[in-house]
Amino acid sequence: DAKTTQPNSMESNEEEPVHLPCNHSTISGTDYIHWYRQLPSQGPEYVIHGLTSNVNNRMASLAIAEDRKSSTLILHRATLRDAAVYYCILRRPIQGAQKLVFGQGTRLTINP
Amino acid sequence: GAVVSQHPSRVICKSGTSVKIECRSLDFQATTMFWYRQFPKQSLMLMATSNEGSKATYEQGVEKDKFLINHASLTLSTLTVTSAHPEDSSFYICSARDLGTGTYGYTFGSGTRLTVV
Numbered sequence: 521d522a523k524t525t526q527p528n529s530m531e532s533n534e535e536e537p538v539h540l541p542c543n544h545s546t547i548s549g550t551d552y553i554h555w556y557r558q559l560p561s562q563g564p565e566y567v568i569h570g571l572t573s574n575v576n577n578r579m580a581s582l583a584i585a586e587d588r589k590s591s592t593l594i595l596h597r598a599t600l601r602d603a604a605v606y607y608c609i610l611r612r613p614i615q616g617a618q619k620l621v622f623g624q625g626t627r628l629t630i631n632p
Numbered sequence: 633g634a635v636v637s638q639h640p641s642r643v644i645c646k647s648g649t650s651v652k653i654e655c656r657s658l659d660f661q662a663t664t665m666f667w668y669r670q671f672p673k674q675s676l677m678l679m680a681t682s683n684e685g686s687k688a689t690y691e692q693g694v695e696k697d698k699f700l701i702n703h704a705s706l707t708l709s710t711l712t713v714t715s716a717h718p719e720d721s722s723f724y725i726c727s728a729r730d731l732g733t734g735t736y737g738y739t740f741g742s743g744t745r746l747t748v749v
Contacts, residue, residue, distance in 0.1 A: 554737075554738075556738075556740075558676075561723075561743070561745075562742055562743065563636075563638070563725045563727070563740030563741050563742050563743045564676065564725070564727075564740045565740070566737030566738060566739070569737065605675075607675070618729075619666055619678055619681055620666070620678070620727070620738055621678055622668075622675045622676040622677075622678075623675060624675050625675060
């Protein structure tokens with residue numbers, strides 16, 4: 521499985537934008553980029569995913585580099601409830617079980 | 633949206649006993665479910681892939697005789713921790729994907745915190 525690299529931790533202030541980076545230099549052409557987040561003592565929650573183009577949804581935006589070797593999750597206006605561990609994961613759509621393998625993630629702290 | 637229910641949320645058991653954790657997809661059918669384990673301050677570690685009607689596929693290093701997985705229906709997978717010991721104390725999480733909606737996100741249960749005393 522192609523690996524991702526994320527900073528261990530980041531800190532931001534409430535109501536400010538947050539840019540969470542992810543490097544995936546060994547990404548293959550068919551790998552999807554997924555982002556999940558995990559709040560304390562809960563299971564992970566799907567945030568967003570993309571392949572080549574930038575993506576937007578209610579929760580966040582995903583900016584994918586042109587060479588696809590990196591991506592950035594953007595929270596446009598962070599709230600205290602966005603404090604969580606954010607995981608960037610590559611998923612290869614091969615036939616059969618398509619498991620998600622988690623890396624260490626980025627622990628995001630939001631200051632009031 | 634897709635919901636995965638996990639039960640129990642917390643369990644305390646004595647060393648040497650077995651514990652069963654249930655994972656249900658509430659509003660969709662899941663031919664495949666995934667089981668993870670998470671120790672404090674660490675990431676999720678994939679333990680096994682549960683396949684409806686067939687044997688589970690275990691990740692390297694995971695003892696299949698200790699962590700029994702049964703996926704008897706399209707909405708239920710169970711993980712049984714047999715002869716539990718304190719080192720099995722962990723946060724166990726299941727996951728499934730609703731293929732019917734056309735989305736590609738995976739839904740996770742809320743987790744089961746197992747404490748072996």
